[in-house]
Amino acid sequence: MWMSTHHDGCRKSLTMPVIGLGAFIFFISVIGFIGALKRSSILLWIYLIMLCFILVGILVFTVLAFIVTNNGSGHSVAGLRYKEYQLQDYSSWFLKQINNSHNWEHLRGCLVKSEDCNILSKRYKSLKQYKSAKLTPIEAGCCRPPSECGYLAVNASYYDLTFHPISSNIDCKRYKNSRAIKCYDCDSCKAGVAQYMKTEWRVVATFNVALFLVLCIVYFVGCCARRSAARNQHSKG
Numbered sequence: 001m002w003m004s005t006h007h008d009g010c011r012k013s014l015t016m017p018v019i020g021l022g023a024f025i026f027f028i029s030v031i032g033f034i035g036a037l038k039r040s041s042i043l044l045w046i047y048l049i050m051l052c053f054i055l056v057g058i059l060v061f062t063v064l065a066f067i068v069t070n071n072g073s074g075h076s077v078a079g080l081r082y083k084e085y086q087l088q089d090y091s092s093w094f095l096k097q098i099n100n101s102h103n104w105e106h107l108r109g110c111l112v113k114s115e116d117c118n119i120l121s122k123r124y125k126s127l128k129q130y131k132s133a134k135l136t137p138i139e140a141g142c143c144r145p146p147s148e149c150g151y152l153a154v155n156a157s158y159y160d161l162t163f164h165p166i167s168s169n170i171d172c173k174r175y176k177n178s179r180a181i182k183c184y185d186c187d188s189c190k191a192g193v194a195q196y197m198k199t200e201w202r203v204v205a206t207f208n209v210a211l212f213l214v215l216c217i218v219y220f221v222g223c224c225a226r227r228s229a230a231r232n233q234h235s236k237g
Helices: 002-006 015-038 041-068 092-099 101-114 127-131 137-142 187-236
Strands: 152-155 158-160
Touching: 015 041, 015 187, 041 187, 092 101, 092 187, 101 187, 127 152, 137 187
Parallel strands: none
Antiparallel strands: 152 158
C-alpha cells in the first residue's frame, strides 16, 4: 500500500501481487492459528497443505531466479568509473521479456516519466563531475550514447552529435538529445534495465532463501501442532 502511494506506475504494478501474496499468507496463518487454538486436526491439515504449496512455490521461484540472473555483467571502459552493458550478455529469458514490444513500451514510458536522465545535469554541474560519476546501469545505458560512438559530452545531458560516429553500433544513431528520446530505444538501455532487474531479482532471491528457512521452521511447528491435535482427538475418542 505504501508503494502504491509513493512510487511511479512501474513500481505500482508490483503492489497488487505483493498485497495478494501477503493476504494469502495471512489467510492460511489464520487457519493455522484457529486449528491450533481449537486443536482441530482438519484445519491444521489444510494449513500444512497450503503452506507446503507456498514453500514449493518459493523454492521453485528462488532456483529459477538464481538461474536466470546467472549471466550478464558489465564491461569496464577506460576513464569511466561505471560500466557499460551489452544486451547479448544476459539470459534468453531476460532477452525475451525485454525485447517484447509491449513490455518495452511500458518500461520505456516509465523511464521517460522518471526524469532520471534529465536531472543528471542538475546533479553534476561540471563535465568533470559527470565523467567521474558512478552512474547506475540505467543511467549509463539509457541516458547517454555508448562510449564507442565517440560523441563528445557537452554536459551531463547533452552530446555533440554534429559528426558521424566512429562506431557502426546502431545505438549511435538511435541516441538523441531530446528529453523524450535519449537512448531509450537503444540496446544499451535494454541491457541497463536487464542489469537493474538482475540485481533486484538477486536481492529478492536472497530474501526468499531466508523466508524459506523461516517457513520451514513454522511448517515443522505446524506438524507438531497437528500431531498434538490428533493425539488429543484420539484420547477423547
